[in-house]
Structures are given as structure tokens and as C-alpha cells.
Amino acid sequence: MISALRHLSPRGSEAALKRFGALADLTATEIALVRAAAEEVEIAPAGTEIQREGEPVRRPRLILSGWACRQRVLADGRRQIFGFVVAGDLIGLSLLPSPRGAADLPAPGATLAITSLVTCDATGLRQAALDGDQAHAGIARALSEAVRRERDHLLDHVVRLGRLTAYERIGDLLLELYARLSAVGLAGGGEFPMPLTQELLADSLGLSVVHLNRVLQQYRRAGLLTIRSGRVTLLKPEAVVVAAGRSPSNAVA
Amino acid sequence: MISALRHLSPRGSEAALKRFGALADLTATEIALVRAAAEEVEIAPAGTEIQREGEPVRRPRLILSGWACRQRVLADGRRQIFGFVVAGDLIGLSLLPSPRGAADLPAPGATLAITSLVTCDATGLRQAALDGDQAHAGIARALSEAVRRERDHLLDHVVRLGRLTAYERIGDLLLELYARLSAVGLAGGGEFPMPLTQELLADSLGLSVVHLNRVLQQYRRAGLLTIRSGRVTLLKPEAVVVAAGRSPSNAVA
DNA sequence: CGTCTCGTTGAGCTAAGTCAAGGTAGGTGG
DNA sequence: CCACCTACCTTGACTTAGCTCAACGAGACG
Numbered sequence: 001m002i003s004a005l006r007h008l009s010p011r012g013s014e015a016a017l018k019r020f021g022a023l024a025d026l027t028a029t030e031i032a033l034v035r036a037a038a039e040e041v042e043i044a045p046a047g048t049e050i051q052r053e054g055e056p057v058r059r060p061r062l063i064l065s066g067w068a069c070r071q072r073v074l075a076d077g078r079r080q081i082f083g084f085v086v087a088g089d090l091i092g093l094s095l096l097p098s099p100r101g102a103a104d105l106p107a108p109g110a111t112l113a114i115t116s117l118v119t120c121d122a123t124g125l126r127q128a129a130l131d132g133d134q135a136h137a138g139i140a141r142a143l144s145e146a147v148r149r150e151r152d153h154l155l156d157h158v159v160r161l162g163r164l165t166a167y168e169r170i171g172d173l174l175l176e177l178y179a180r181l182s183a184v185g186l187a188g189g190g191e192f193p194m195p196l197t198q199e200l201l202a203d204s205l206g207l208s209v210v211h212l213n214r215v216l217q218q219y220r221r222a223g224l225l226t227i228r229s230g231r232v233t234l235l236k237p238e239a240v241v242v243a244a245g246r247s248p249s250n251a252v253a
Numbered sequence: 254m255i256s257a258l259r260h261l262s263p264r265g266s267e268a269a270l271k272r273f274g275a276l277a278d279l280t281a282t283e284i285a286l287v288r289a290a291a292e293e294v295e296i297a298p299a300g301t302e303i304q305r306e307g308e309p310v311r312r313p314r315l316i317l318s319g320w321a322c323r324q325r326v327l328a329d330g331r332r333q334i335f336g337f338v339v340a341g342d343l344i345g346l347s348l349l350p351s352p353r354g355a356a357d358l359p360a361p362g363a364t365l366a367i368t369s370l371v372t373c374d375a376t377g378l379r380q381a382a383l384d385g386d387q388a389h390a391g392i393a394r395a396l397s398e399a400v401r402r403e404r405d406h407l408l409d410h411v412v413r414l415g416r417l418t419a420y421e422r423i424g425d426l427l428l429e430l431y432a433r434l435s436a437v438g439l440a441g442g443g444e445f446p447m448p449l450t451q452e453l454l455a456d457s458l459g460l461s462v463v464h465l466n467r468v469l470q471q472y473r474r475a476g477l478l479t480i481r482s483g484r485v486t487l488l489k490p491e492a493v494v495v496a497a498g499r500s501p502s503n504a505v506a
Numbered sequence: 507c508g509t510c511t512c513g514t515t516g517a518g519c520t521a522a523g524t525c526a527a528g529g530t531a532g533g534t535g536g
Numbered sequence: 537c538c539a540c541c542t543a544c545c546t547t548g549a550c551t552t553a554g555c556t557c558a559a560c561g562a563g564a565c566g
Contacts, residue, residue, distance in 0.1 A: 072412055075500045080415040082408060094401075095348060108405045132385065148347075152361045154407060155335060159325055161414035162333040162459030166522070197544065206415030211522050213546060245327070419554070450512065464554050466514060 171244030424497030
């Protein structure tokens with residue numbers, strides 16, 4: 001199931017590495033450490049279940065390129081997606097101490113590769129962060145920051161699902177993705193790649209595919225944005241911010 | 254705002270301490286450490302905002318008795334509650350390394366005392382967990398476990414909001430509360446105290462108060478449970494499990 | 507004996523879901 | 537090159553879960 005090929009010399013992972021470094025100031029030594037970790041990559045084809053729910057958590061990995069999502073599937077087939085993972089994000093990372101005991105716990109959700117996914121092992125980075133060595137303080141800060149952001153995204157998602165309308169939810173999620181992809185250099189000028197099917201978006205936003213489609217039409221007809229051939233174009237980003245019901249101050253976050 | 258009285262010799266906190274100890278096996282020394290931390294308590298009256306959103310995170314605290322909730326309020330007044338906190342739970346705890354930098358970050362949500370809330374400072378416990386001393390391994394495991402459970406509850410909440418019907422959401426939340434309170438000895442025989450108003454429940458479950466009320470009627474009329482004078486009674490717990498759409502295996506979790 | 511908070515109920519409305527039928531584009535095999 | 541999948545998107549018609557507005561009841565409290 002985790003059919004993975006191993007390669008050397010990854011391509012196209014520069015952005016992810018740069019973004020990881022942007023989480024905190026890193027020393028030259030630390031940067032070298034990160035690059036070394038990214039030397040040996042694993043490629044998972046689209047559709048692969050990187051992590052199965054309930055099975056022991058795998059070692060932490062840094063995404064170098066591609067998209068994944070964390071999800072849970074109910075007994076009757078209903079699915080809820082917790083969030084999406086893009087280049088520069090980490091999966092399976094917990095900065096809890098106690099190396100033993102903390103691992104081998106059942107995963108609270110599955111992780112699914114949406115596109116072909118290139119990752120590298122982040123176990124070394126995690127250990128560097130936890131060894132208390134002052135020389136690795138930057139790595140520690142970067143990983144803390146990554147964990148913190150993941151948690152914040154989850155809280156945002158709870159608000160979306162609980163208290164935003166379908167129209168607001170969509171705008172809000174697209175703005176989050178735009179901001180996150182911009183940080184990795186994968187978005188700019190209001191555009192970004194969008195490999196997510198409407199089914200994935202619907203299962204993330206707690207909507208039916210049909211309704212999601214109709215609400216997207218509203219955005220399209222209002223001239224606020226378009227989604228075509230795997231790309232999102234925010235034609236009027238400020239208007240989308242308003243549509244999402246965000247306060248202007250919260251806009252860029 | 255954080256009008257807090259300081260007392261010694263807390264009363265009624267035994268259950269919370271016992272439950273904290275149940276998160277992991279603790280040595281006698283560790284138990285003494287926890288008891289020492291619980292010597293000096295802070296009492297926040299109901300309605301107090303223990304932690305304001307956006308303000309620097311306060312030092313971690315262990316709840317000895319009372320209820321609180323973590324929430325976010327939107328610009329137009331809509332509110333989303335992320336979850337409830339009861340005796341034995343921790344608030345403001347992050348086990349990230351880097352003592353500096355990790356603190357002073359803006360809180361991603363507010364924490365509100367629902368009832369009068371008795372807490373004690375958990376900074377010492379946190380430090381004991383992070384100092385790497387083998388003598389504190391139990392504390393470290395207990396805190397990791399607490400963080401892990403909090404995250405799992407949040408994921409459950411996302412599923413509730415995104416993919417469960419109102420009827421299922423209510424049953425599911427009540428079952429979670431029942432399980433958690435049972436662990437502290439505050440619930441048993443299908444009964445537990447319920448200081449939450451219908452407004453709090455509604456803002457947690459992403460429903461309107463009116464609709465929440467009506468769905469509660471359904472449960473009541475079906476003879477599955479009652480909520481009266483601050484107490485929930487699960488008359489047919491197994492039937493509630495079914496109503497919540499949980500698989501039997503997942504029932505007790 | 508007002509007033510306040512909380513719970514309850516009715517009436518009517520709307521956001522969102524379901525069911526069902528096409529449409530489009532890329533991919534594969536004859 | 538065409539014929540045929542298959543996965544995904546789109547649209548229409550209809551149903552329903554959940555919301556809003558509004559009124560009222562009951563207990564708590566000064």
C-alpha cells in the first residue's frame with residue numbers, strides 16, 4: 001500500500017526547503033542538516049494512503065512537493081477531511097518528549113496522497129530539535145512553529161465548519177491555501193495550482209458536492225474567482241476576503 | 254478581568270489529581286510533585302475570561318474543579334466553541350521546546366470559565382517533563398498524553414461539525430463528556446453534572462439554540478436521556494451510542 | 507414584585523441536501 | 537482515427553434539516 005520508490009537528488013524541492021527555513025532563522029549548519037535530510041526522498045503515487053487511521057504513526061516526514069490530506073472515514077462512508085498538506089509542511093510530527101511510548105500510538109486520522117507526493121524523513125530533524133543542543137535551536141523553533149501552525153489551521157477549520165456559511169467557508173479555505181502556497185512560492189498574483197477535486201473540497205468543508213459546485217458558480221458569476229484546469233485565480237482577492245467574512249486585519253493570515 | 258483569588262489547601266481537587274495521575278504511571282516522588290503544585294490554587298469566578306484571544310498565552314494551568322471552554326468570537330458576534338475543559342484537564346499547555354519564543358505567542362482562542370474554576374499553576378510540571386530527567390518520565394508521559402487527548406478531541410469535533418447531523422452531534426458530544434467525566438469520577442451510572450446552557454451547547458455544535466432545543470426534545474421524548482436541573486441522565490446509553498452513529502467499538506472512547 | 511436568564515414552542519423561511527440526468531475531457535484499446 | 541471508458545463537473549427539480557423571528561413560561565434573585 002505504501003508503495004514507495006526511493007530516489008536521490010530530488011528536483012523541485014527547493015521551495016519547500018526554503019519555506020521550512022523561513023519558519024525560523026537557521027544557521028548554515030542547520031540548513032545543511034535540512035538539506036541532508038532531503039537527500040533521500042520517497043515518492044508516493046496519487047491515491048496512496050500514506051498513513052492509515054488507527055495504525056501506528058509512521059516516522060515524521062517533510063513534504064517536498066505534492067498535496068496530501070488528513071481525513072477520517074465514518075462507518076457509513078461519510079468522510080471528513082481535517083486539512084490539506086502542501087510542500088514545506090510536516091506530517092506525523094509530534095514534538096512530545098518520551099521517544100518511546102509516544103510513537104506506536106494509533107494514528108487519529110489517515111493521511112492520503114492527493115497528487116504524487118515527494119517526502120523525506122524528518123526523524124533526524126525531530127531529534128535535533130529535541131536534543132537540547134543550542135546548535136539546533138533554529139530547527140527546534142522551526143518545528144515548533146510548524147506544529148503551532150498546524151494546530152491553528154485546525155482551529156480555523158472548526159470555525160469554518162461550525163459558524164461560517166457555505167459561501168464564506170469556500171472563500172476562507174481558498175484564502176488559507178493561497179496564503180500557505182504563497183509562503184512556499186507556489187502561488188502569486190492571485191493564482192495557485194489546485195489539484196483538489198470538488199469532492200475533496202466538499203468533504204473538507206462539510207458540504208455536498210452539488211452544493212459546493214453551485215456556490216462556486218456564485219463566486220464565478222460574481223467575477224470574484226475562477227477554478228479552471230487545476231488552477232485557482234482570485235480575480236478580486238479583496239472581494240473574496242470580504243465574502244469570507246474576514247476582518248481586514250485577519251486578511252493576510 | 255482575571256480577577257483571581259489565591260488560596261491554600263484546595264478542596265475537592267482529589268479527583269482531578271487522581272485523574273491526572275491516571276494519564277501515566279507516576280512514582281511516589283512524581284505524585285508528591287503534582288500535589289505540591291496543587292497546593293496553591295487560583296479561583297476564577299464563572300464568566301471570567303481566563304485567556305483572551307490574541308493576547309500572550311498565560312502559563313499552563315491544571316484544572317482542579319469547574320468547567321471552562323475554549324472559543325473564538327467572530328466580528329459579527331457569531332461564536333464557535335472549540336471544546337470544553339473539565340477537572341484534570343490542562344489549559345495553555347504546549348510541550349514545545351524552546352522556552353523562550355514559544356511563550357508570548359498570541360493565543361489562537363480565548364478560554365472562558367463557565368463555572369467557578371479552581372486551577373493551579375502547571376509550569377513546574379511542564380518543566381519537569383521537559384528537563385529530560387528520568388525521574389520525571391512519568392510526568393512527561395502524562396503531559397504528552399494530555400496534549401494528545403486534547404488534539405484527538407479536536408479532531409472528533411471537526412468530524413461532528415462537518416459530517417454528523419444535529420441529532421448525532423448532540424449524542425456524540427454527550428458521550429464524550431460522559432466518558433471524560435467518568436475518568437475523573439464525576440460521572441457514573443449514566444449521570445453527570447451539566448453546567449452548560451443550551452446556548453453553550455449550540456455554539457459548540459454549530460447549531461442555533463432553538464434547533465438544539467428541539468433535537469434535545471427528540472432525545473427526551475424517545476426516552477434516551479434527560480437534562481434537568483444541571484444534570485444529564487443517559488437513560489439508555491447504548492441507544493445513545495447508536496443515535497450518535499458510533500460504531501460499537503468506538504463507543505467507549 | 508419586577509427583572510433577568512434560560513428554556514420551550516409555533517410559524518414561516520432558506521440554506522443545503524438528494525436524486526437524477528447530462529456534459530466534458532483525458533485515456534485506452536480496437 | 538474512432539469508439540468507448542471513466543472521472544469529474546454541471547444543472548434541474550424537489551425535499552428537508554436547520555435557521556429566524558417572536559412570543560411566552562419558569563425559576564432565581566434582589
